Amino acid sequence: MARTLxxxxxxxxxxxxxxxxGALIYIDRQLLHEVSSPQAFAAxxxxxxxxRRVDAHLAVxxxxxPTLGRxxxxxxxxxxxxxxxLAANCAEFxxxxxxxxxxxxxxxxxxxxxxxxxxxxxxxxxxxxxTATHGAFGALAFGIGTSEIACVLATQTLRQTRAxxxxxxxxxxxxxxxxxxxxxxxxIGSIGAAGAAGYAxxxxxxxxxxxxxxxxxxxxxxxxxxxxxxxLIAPDDTTFAYLKxxxxxxxxxxxxxxxxxxxxxPSDEDAVFDREITVDTAEIAPQxxxxxxxxxxxxxxxxxxxxxSESEAKAIAYMGLEPGSALAGLPIDHVFxxxxxxxxxxDLRAAAGLIGGGSVAAGVRALVxxxxxxxxxxxxAEGLHKIFLRAGFEWRDAGCxxxxxxxxxxxxxxxxxxxxxxxxxxxxxxxxxxTHLMSPVMAAAAALTGRITDVxxxx
Amino acid sequence: xxxxxxxxxVAVPMPDANIDTDIILPARFLLQTEKVGLGxxxxxxxxxxxxxxxxxxxxxxDPRFAGAAILVAGDNFGCGSSREQAxxxxxxxxxxxxxAPGFGEIFAANCAxxxxxxxxxxxxxxxxxxxxxxxxxxxxxxxxSQIVTDGRGRELAFAFPPHSRAALxxxxxxxxxxxxxxxxxIAAFEARSRADQPWLWSKTNG
Numbered sequence: 001m002a003r004t005l006x007x008x009x010x011x012x013x014x015x016x017x018x019x020x021x022g023a024l025i026y027i028d029r030q031l032l033h034e035v036s037s038p039q040a041f042a043a044x045x046x047x048x049x050x051x052r053r054v055d056a057h058l059a060v061x062x063x064x065x066p067t068l069g070r071x072x073x074x075x076x077x078x079x080x081x082x083x084x085x086l087a088a089n090c091a092e093f094x095x096x097x098x099x100x101x102x103x104x105x106x107x108x109x110x111x112x113x114x115x116x117x118x119x120x121x122x123x124x125x126x127x128x129x130x131t132a133t134h135g136a137f138g139a140l141a142f143g144i145g146t147s148e149i150a151c152v153l154a155t156q157t158l159r160q161t162r163a164x165x166x167x168x169x170x171x172x173x174x175x176x177x178x179x180x181x182x183x184x185x186x187x188i189g190s191i192g193a194a195g196a197a198g199y200a201x202x203x204x205x206x207x208x209x210x211x212x213x214x215x216x217x218x219x220x221x222x223x224x225x226x227x228x229x230x231x232l233i234a235p236d237d238t239t240f241a242y243l244k245x246x247x248x249x250x251x252x253x254x255x256x257x258x259x260x261x262x263x264x265x266p267s268d269e270d271a272v273f274d275r276e277i278t279v280d281t282a283e284i285a286p287q288x289x290x291x292x293x294x295x296x297x298x299x300x301x302x303x304x305x306x307x308x309s310e311s312e313a314k315a316i317a318y319m320g321l322e323p324g325s326a327l328a329g330l331p332i333d334h335v336f337x338x339x340x341x342x343x344x345x346x347d348l349r350a351a352a353g354l355i356g357g358g359s360v361a362a363g364v365r366a367l368v369x370x371x372x373x374x375x376x377x378x379x380x381a382e383g384l385h386k387i388f389l390r391a392g393f394e395w396r397d398a399g400c401x402x403x404x405x406x407x408x409x410x411x412x413x414x415x416x417x418x419x420x421x422x423x424x425x426x427x428x429x430x431x432x433x434x435t436h437l438m439s440p441v442m443a444a445a446a447a448l449t450g451r452i453t454d455v456x457x458x459x
Numbered sequence: 460x461x462x463x464x465x466x467x468x469v470a471v472p473m474p475d476a477n478i479d480t481d482i483i484l485p486a487r488f489l490l491q492t493e494k495v496g497l498g499x500x501x502x503x504x505x506x507x508x509x510x511x512x513x514x515x516x517x518x519x520x521d522p523r524f525a526g527a528a529i530l531v532a533g534d535n536f537g538c539g540s541s542r543e544q545a546x547x548x549x550x551x552x553x554x555x556x557x558x559a560p561g562f563g564e565i566f567a568a569n570c571a572x573x574x575x576x577x578x579x580x581x582x583x584x585x586x587x588x589x590x591x592x593x594x595x596x597x598x599x600x601x602x603x604s605q606i607v608t609d610g611r612g613r614e615l616a617f618a619f620p621p622h623s624r625a626a627l628x629x630x631x632x633x634x635x636x637x638x639x640x641x642x643x644x645i646a647a648f649e650a651r652s653r654a655d656q657p658w659l660w661s662k663t664n665g
């Protein structure tokens with residue numbers, strides 16, 4: 001019987017099938033970070049469980065780490081203790097931990113692929129909802145909670161229920177200045193923040209095939225914002241070219257054997273999905289979120305809607321907006337370029353390309369936070385940091401930074417930020433701060449003009 | 460895990476859709492590395508003003524709902540971040556059951572692993588339960604029979620996955636159960652994986 005990519009990944013990882021439809025699924029790899037793992041290690045000790053596979057885990061601190069002053073100890077005592085606890089837990093169990101002084105340090109979802117830890121055909125979990133990112137490689141990847149982290153540490157398995165399948169086919173050729181961020185924001189806007197709950201999404205179609213791995217990761221990254229934990233893309237030559245030669249990817253004969261295995265993963269031509277959506281990417285304009293949920297998003301040419309519900313009215317009030325007013329032209333105070341959604345080299349190239357010799361508008365504070373130390377090094381090798389610094393951006397060290405505001409990077413109440421991150425939730429970038437999600441080129445355009453700006457006018 | 464069988468109490472109403480886990484437990488409180496004591500930070504921005512004073516009208520500050528073990532919520536409750544701290548914070552507030560038209564998937568899984576019952580009911584039934592909660596009427600939730608009894612004595616049946624139901628009723632610890640019953644199956648799977656995909660077993664200690 002014809003099977004989807006999801007079916008193949010699922011079937012290949014069933015350890016035991018249960019009568020109630022659930023199954024015990026084998027987990028090939030787990031990424032660990034400092035925020036969701038401490039209580040999992042504690043549970044392992046409390047229950048007297050041994051770590052099952054030391055080689056299946058890779059740890060890095062990213063959420064709470066400062067993006068300035070790396071030469072000295074972390075100033076915040078709680079953050080310092082949390083990062084130290086990750087190191088101590090990893091040392092106790094023998095798990096690899098990429099430390100802050102290591103150039104490879106960065107956001108889990110950037111370093112997994114970068115190191116070749118993420119591979120097609122595997123199951124990969126992490127105590128972080130944006131683990132969907134790794135689905136871009138054709139890996140069955142999903143975010144889990146701390147109890148599930150403990151379960152994977154002890155058993156290398158999780159009990160799961162099979163999801164329904166949703167294929168989102170991206171047709172057409174996107175216009176100039178349109179990125180995969182605009183596509184995923186547009187999809188979330190049309191299906192809603194819970195629109196794909198219960199489904200594993202597969203992104204397919206010519207527009208996806210034409211995308212780089214970086215662009216695909218942006219697409220998969222935000223599937224959780226549509227309610228789905230899983231956002232898959234079939235592996236192809238683009239995937240293999242990205243992975244070949246990565247430190248933890250197979251090499252030599254193992255690489256060839258792996259590639260043969262991976263070529264069988266794409267959905268069979270006559271596979272049937274539970275639900276199908278087709279999007280014409282030629283119709284998509286640059287997207288900007290206006291509210292406090294990622295589905296409250298519209299083309300930059302749009303106007304703030306009349307609230308259709310109490311939730312929308314609250315969102316509009318929180319965001320300090322006027323129904324009926326234009327989104328474009330709204331003054332911003334901050335710009336954030338970074339995160340596991342848009343902190344990769346291609347994102348920085350795109351933003352720097354738009355900035356050129358331009359400058360950050362007066363009164364705007366703008367930050368670039370590379371997704372990893374290696375992204376930072378690559379950007380510096382290409383001279384991108386000079387473009388950012390000359391324009392008036394701050395050039396930081398790698399971490400989650402203003403995407404989650406757990407470190408010192410926090411915005412004041414009322415501040416309005418053009419942000420390449422993934423969540424515009426209340427308080428996400430600081431208490432009372434207002435987040436507008438958009439692509440790196442749109443954020444760069446906002447930095448130059450000091451306002452939400454249609455990047456297509458600056459190309 | 461603390462077992463869940465049934466609960467009977469007044470309920471806290473929170474009708475807004477898309478209450479994300481950042482609202483339930485803001486990220487700055489995630490620096491704490493223990494499970495306990497998170498309740499004081501729960502819903503912080505909605506519960507307390509910048510000076511730390513309780514905001515009147517917020518349901519968790521409302522004496523009518525004191526002692527509530529049930530939260531009746533809007534659709535997609537617990538969406539967003541996977542932080543299990545959100546569930547630990549709700550437990551610390553005294554909650555054992557959340558009823559909503561839908562949940563963030565990771566949040567619902569986290570509830571099941573912590574003895575918290577997340578009940579999904581149709582929107583219309585949740586709307587009626589929200590009205591009961593607002594009026595201070597007592598609700599009852601029984602997992603054994605899979606019935607919510609509303610404030611007027613009407614019984615609402617809910618679906619629940621059989622394994623999660625058994626785990627909650629018995630307070631099973633999932634990894635302990637898996638190790639006790641699936642050890643051979645896992646070892647057999649690993650042997651197959653080594654043979655089929657040796658690259659997953661050779662070069663991961665770089």
